[in-house]
Amino acid sequence: MFSAPAIVYAQDASQVKLEPAPVFQASKILPPEMLQSDLHRVRESCPTDGFMIHFTVDSDFGQIDCLGVSELEERLNELRAIKVLVETSKTDLFAEGLKKSVEAPIDAVKNIADDPGGAVKKAPATVGHFFKKVGSSISHGAEKVQDKWENRDPDQETDEMLTETGKGLGRSAKSIAGFDKAKLDCARKLSVDPYTDNQLLQDEIEKVTWAFFAGGLPLRLGTAAVSGGASMALTATKTVGLPEDIYDITPGELLLRDREAMTAMGANNQLIEQVFLNTNFSVAKRHGLVEALAALPAGPAQIKMLEVAASCTSREQAGFFYQSVVRLAKRHHERPFVALTSVGRLPAGKEADGSVEIQAPADYISMTPRLLEFLQLANATPQSYRAVITGRLSPAAKVGFEAFSWQVIEAPLKP
Numbered sequence: 001m002f003s004a005p006a007i008v009y010a011q012d013a014s015q016v017k018l019e020p021a022p023v024f025q026a027s028k029i030l031p032p033e034m035l036q037s038d039l040h041r042v043r044e045s046c047p048t049d050g051f052m053i054h055f056t057v058d059s060d061f062g063q064i065d066c067l068g069v070s071e072l073e074e075r076l077n078e079l080r081a082i083k084v085l086v087e088t089s090k091t092d093l094f095a096e097g098l099k100k101s102v103e104a105p106i107d108a109v110k111n112i113a114d115d116p117g118g119a120v121k122k123a124p125a126t127v128g129h130f131f132k133k134v135g136s137s138i139s140h141g142a143e144k145v146q147d148k149w150e151n152r153d154p155d156q157e158t159d160e161m162l163t164e165t166g167k168g169l170g171r172s173a174k175s176i177a178g179f180d181k182a183k184l185d186c187a188r189k190l191s192v193d194p195y196t197d198n199q200l201l202q203d204e205i206e207k208v209t210w211a212f213f214a215g216g217l218p219l220r221l222g223t224a225a226v227s228g229g230a231s232m233a234l235t236a237t238k239t240v241g242l243p244e245d246i247y248d249i250t251p252g253e254l255l256l257r258d259r260e261a262m263t264a265m266g267a268n269n270q271l272i273e274q275v276f277l278n279t280n281f282s283v284a285k286r287h288g289l290v291e292a293l294a295a296l297p298a299g300p301a302q303i304k305m306l307e308v309a310a311s312c313t314s315r316e317q318a319g320f321f322y323q324s325v326v327r328l329a330k331r332h333h334e335r336p337f338v339a340l341t342s343v344g345r346l347p348a349g350k351e352a353d354g355s356v357e358i359q360a361p362a363d364y365i366s367m368t369p370r371l372l373e374f375l376q377l378a379n380a381t382p383q384s385y386r387a388v389i390t391g392r393l394s395p396a397a398k399v400g401f402e403a404f405s406w407q408v409i410e411a412p413l414k415p
Contacts (some may be wrong), residue, residue, distance in 0.1 A: 016403045018228055019112070019396045021048040021366045027056065035380035039079045040064075042072070050368035051319075057087065061200055066361050067316040069391075074193070078201050081190040085204035090095055090219050093187065097215025128152065134229050168231040180250050182213040188247040195251075195283040221330075243288045251283050258290045265294065265302040274310035279320035289322050292329035296349070301340040319335065320361060321345075327359035331388070343378050343385070355384035 024046040026035055036215040040059040047054050048141045057064040058077055066072040068236050088094055122186030186209045187194035192201065212219045249257070255276065262272045275281075281289065287311060293302050305325065328347050331337075341356060348358045365371060379383055386407040391409060393401065401408050 005388060007189045013149050015219040016372060016400045017367065017396055018369060018372065019367050019394065021050045021368060022364070023047045024053060024364070029053070030072075034076060037076075039083055040076065045169045048364055048366065049366075050366045050370055051239075052316075053363040065317070068361070070361065071319060075198070077128050078198050079193045079194055082201050082204055084190065084221050085201075088208050089204070093217065093220060094211050096213035100216060101211055101214030109230075171172055179209070179213055182219065183209045184247045184250075185209075186221070187217055187353050188220070193282055193284045194399075195285075196246065197282060223239070225374060233285065242284050243291055246287065254283055254287045258287055261290050261294045262306060265298070265306070266300075267303055267306055270302070271306055271310065275306055276313060278310055278318070280312050280315045281322065284323070285318065285322045289325055292326045295329045296325075296332055296340045296347070299340055301342055301347070303341075304342060304372070305347050308342075323361035324359050326363060327390075328357075331357070331359060344374055355386060357386040360390070363391040364394065365389060365397045366390070366394045367400045369395060371400060375400060378406075 026042045026046050029046070030042060039061075040057050043056040043058065051165045052068045056065040056068075057066060057072070057075065060081055064075050064079075066075050125272065174245065183205055184194050186205050190205075194205075197200065199283070210222070210389075211217075223245075245361050246254075258276075259272055262275065267275075275286065275290075278286075286309075293305055296302065309321060310317070312321055325347050328349055332349055338352050339350040342351050342360055343356060345361070346358045348356045350356050384407070386409070387401070388409045388411075390411045393408065399410070
């Protein structure tokens with residue numbers, strides 16, 4: 001069933017010993033192509049927070065802080081995309097399109113969302129709060145979006161509200177209908193999230209797409225803008241986990257679909273708006289989250305998971321939670337669970353035999369006080385537990401899971 005052998009542990013809590021989170025060397029855990037390129041270099045010192053590895057990247061376009069190997073891979077792909085766009089903007093074909101578009105200035109339609117993370121740089125944050133008990137902090141974490149809900153204009157169009165909260169590429173003016181679709185096509189060619197919070201990438205997509213779109217020219221990127229051949233394809237893989245329809249549907253259409261899906265789960269309007277107003281989820285990841293929850297067994301746990309989503313207070317928390325839900329839905333598709341439940345704030349699937357499985361997209365788990373709290377919380381409800389970890393556990397963490405009778409499946413620590 002799994003690609004890695006399961007480790008089954010027996011119970012003896014007296015063996016648990018807490019430890020500090022380690023610091024890794026980038027050169028020891030990353031492949032050469034991720035460690036450095038002509039565009040970037042990952043700093044050697046990589047601290048951890050007990051669950052995720054924090055990377056700092058120095059690039060031609062500024063410093064980037066990444067939480068986890070998965071985000072590092074995504075940001076490096078975005079750097080390659082920016083390079084392609086910058087190269088495209090230096091071509092004669094781009095200049096021709098820009099000249100033709102001069103009568104329709106981009107300011108007439110530009111409506112890029114504010115970058116909540118400060119362009120491509122952001123501060124590292126922990127995801128440890130998912131490994132704690134769900135309580136009043138759920139509502140506390142949603143206070144900001146609650147304020148937006150209470151002060152909303154009920155007559156405001158939903159796509160306008162979406163733009164105000166920084167969640168979309170923006171609305172096209174009626175006179176140039178189709179520009180949003182053109183930007184989605186550009187993002188598809190680059191294999192990037194069209195709703196990324198990387199403001200530099202958004203600006204470059206906007207600039208290049210406008211020149212070709214308003215100039216009446218077919219979109220050609222990189223060397224294709226010089227040779228006239230097929231659009232250049234990036235060697236990097238598509239951003240992992242993005243919904244397949246994200247490049248085909250406009251932000252307004254996605255909002256409508258997500259609203260309908262959450263309503264079908266039993267969510268009330270206030271909770272739905274709280275999810276929409278949480279700017280820590282990009283449009284793509286919000287849609288993927290809702291899509292994954294809808295694919296899991298129906299029940300009250302779906303509402304609980306939407307509440308957790310609404311309470312995420314950082315992009316890092318939102319990204320971790322998104323990956324947890326999407327991976328659990330993928331597991332459910334391969335071998336169905338009988339019910340959706342949770343352990344702490346993490347979504348979990350229940351098997352027919354009563355065992356419970358979580359998917360933890362963590363890089364390296366250490367035996368920290370937060371992990372001990374999580375294991376004690378789960379132990380309060382006696383049942384069989386299994387954790388699928390996308391990274392590795394420290395020796396002390398393995399002993400900790402052993403002490404609380406967890407079955408653990410580890411994946412290699414690699415991107």
